[in-house]
Amino acid sequence: MANIAVQRIKREFKEVVRSEEVAKCAIKVELVNDNYTELKGEISGPPDTPYEGGNFVLEIKVPETYPFNPPKVKFMTKIWHPNISSVTGAICLDILKDQWAAAMTLRTVLLSLQALLSAAEPDDPQDAVVARQFKENPDIFWLTAKHWSHAYAGAPKSYPEFDAKIKRLVDIGVDEHRARVALSSYNWDLEKATESIFS
Amino acid sequence: MTSMIASRRRRRQRASVIQHTNRVQHRLETVDLCSSSHDLPSCIDLTCEGDEEEIVDLTAVNDSSIVCLGSVPTYLQNETQVRERNLRALRRHRSRSPVNTRQLTRRPNYSDPLPDYNNDIQHPSYDLGVTNDISGGAEEDESPPRRKITCPVCFDSDTAIQSSYRQLVSTICGHVFCNSCIYEAIRSNHSCPKCRKKLTLRQYHPIFL
Ligand SMILES: [Zn+2]
Ligand SMILES: [Zn+2]
Numbered sequence: 001m002a003n004i005a006v007q008r009i010k011r012e013f014k015e016v017v018r019s020e021e022v023a024k025c026a027i028k029v030e031l032v033n034d035n036y037t038e039l040k041g042e043i044s045g046p047p048d049t050p051y052e053g054g055n056f057v058l059e060i061k062v063p064e065t066y067p068f069n070p071p072k073v074k075f076m077t078k079i080w081h082p083n084i085s086s087v088t089g090a091i092c093l094d095i096l097k098d099q100w101a102a103a104m105t106l107r108t109v110l111l112s113l114q115a116l117l118s119a120a121e122p123d124d125p126q127d128a129v130v131a132r133q134f135k136e137n138p139d140i141f142w143l144t145a146k147h148w149s150h151a152y153a154g155a156p157k158s159y160p161e162f163d164a165k166i167k168r169l170v171d172i173g174v175d176e177h178r179a180r181v182a183l184s185s186y187n188w189d190l191e192k193a194t195e196s197i198f199s
Numbered sequence: 200m201t202s203m204i205a206s207r208r209r210r211r212q213r214a215s216v217i218q219h220t221n222r223v224q225h226r227l228e229t230v231d232l233c234s235s236s237h238d239l240p241s242c243i244d245l246t247c248e249g250d251e252e253e254i255v256d257l258t259a260v261n262d263s264s265i266v267c268l269g270s271v272p273t274y275l276q277n278e279t280q281v282r283e284r285n286l287r288a289l290r291r292h293r294s295r296s297p298v299n300t301r302q303l304t305r306r307p308n309y310s311d312p313l314p315d316y317n318n319d320i321q322h323p324s325y326d327l328g329v330t331n332d333i334s335g336g337a338e339e340d341e342s343p344p345r346r347k348i349t350c351p352v353c354f355d356s357d358t359a360i361q362s363s364y365r366q367l368v369s370t371i372c373g374h375v376f377c378n379s380c381i382y383e384a385i386r387s388n389h390s391c392p393k394c395r396k397k398l399t400l401r402q403y404h405p406i407f408l
Contacts, residue, residue: 008353065387068383068384101391102388103392103393
């Protein structure tokens with residue numbers, strides 16, 4: 001990797017580790033390999049969001065041309081959010097694309113992602129199904145996102161009603177995650193979700 | 200018949216006038232209560248003019264939040280400048296021995312009004328990546344705090360930049376970088392790495408500090 005990219009990441013790594021957000025356990029970054037090309041980020045779900053109490057792991061890949069090009073970031077933890085793919089974890093955020101600037105850092109990226117969890121932009125969606133639910137059924141969206149935070153990010157609160165519906169599908173041989181995706185996509189309508197799985 | 204209606208209307212009008220005056224009196228009474236502050240020990244007189252010494256400048260303690268007590272000229276209301284002002288006061292307070300002339304470098308005097316050309320462009324901030332190193336030390340007590348400038352792209356300090364035969368440059372939007380970083384940034388992104396203003400390779404120049 002280019003010399004400047006490695007040097008920058010090394011220095012940023014120190015910056016993030018010393019930052020006050022780390023002290024507050026809001027963000028975290030770890031090295032994945034010794035040559036600083038891949039890192040593991042972590043952000044905590046912001047308060048007053050359905051992600052509260054959850055920890056979301058991010059894959060951060062540093063390109064050779066960093067910092068003149070943005071890092072490639074995606075969610076490793078499954079999450080229900082209009083701007084994040086529930087399938088791949090791909091993120092739709094301007095600063096990770098054309099709005100990147102070389103003076104931005106890992107710290108600003110992680111904080112921006114945390115801000116994205118607080119303020120979704122359904123008109124610029126990454127996941128069309130989630131974005132539609134967000135707009136048309138905000139209450140169901142909130143509960144679904146909270147349910148996913150519990151199932152994948154370790155957030156405390158669970159919904160027995162949702163769990164029961166998932167169990168109904170698991171009992172007839174459906175994979176748990178697949179059941180969760182189908183039910184979430186059909187606003188927890190068991191009949192429609194079942195139909196979508198077996199059609 | 201008509202006179203009866205007229206008198207009734209008059210009466211109603213009078214009644215409303217009385218109601219109105221009642222309301223006014225009511226309001227006046229309230230005002231009256233408030234103005235007699237000696238009767239209300241819980242009342243805090245905010246109009247009293249305290250001595251200068253009693254004003255605590257909170258900006259000197261916590262430089263992340265600016266609290267301007269009293270009027271501050273607009274050109275001083277930038278965070279960096281306010282910090283600089285506090286640091287100068289601190290420096291005056293700390294340094295007992297005369298300034299070491301060897302250490303003197305030309306640095307912008309933030310207490311002076313900014314020259315006109317700065318007002319031509321809309322600046323999102325004056326963040327030059329400038330940090331003031333005032334961490335204690337016997338040597339630093341005798342000289343002004345060292346002003347550290349770092350390139351916000353490669354994070355190199357001005358001394359590291361100079362020793363590797365690079366130069367500090369400023370863009371027309373007023374942001375400072377090392378010449379190799381701004382060259383690379385404009386070539387790949389055609390914009391300022393700090394504020395994203397569209398830039399060409401002709402829109403930056405060296406600066407001498
Ligand atoms: Zn540089
Ligand atoms: Zn700029």
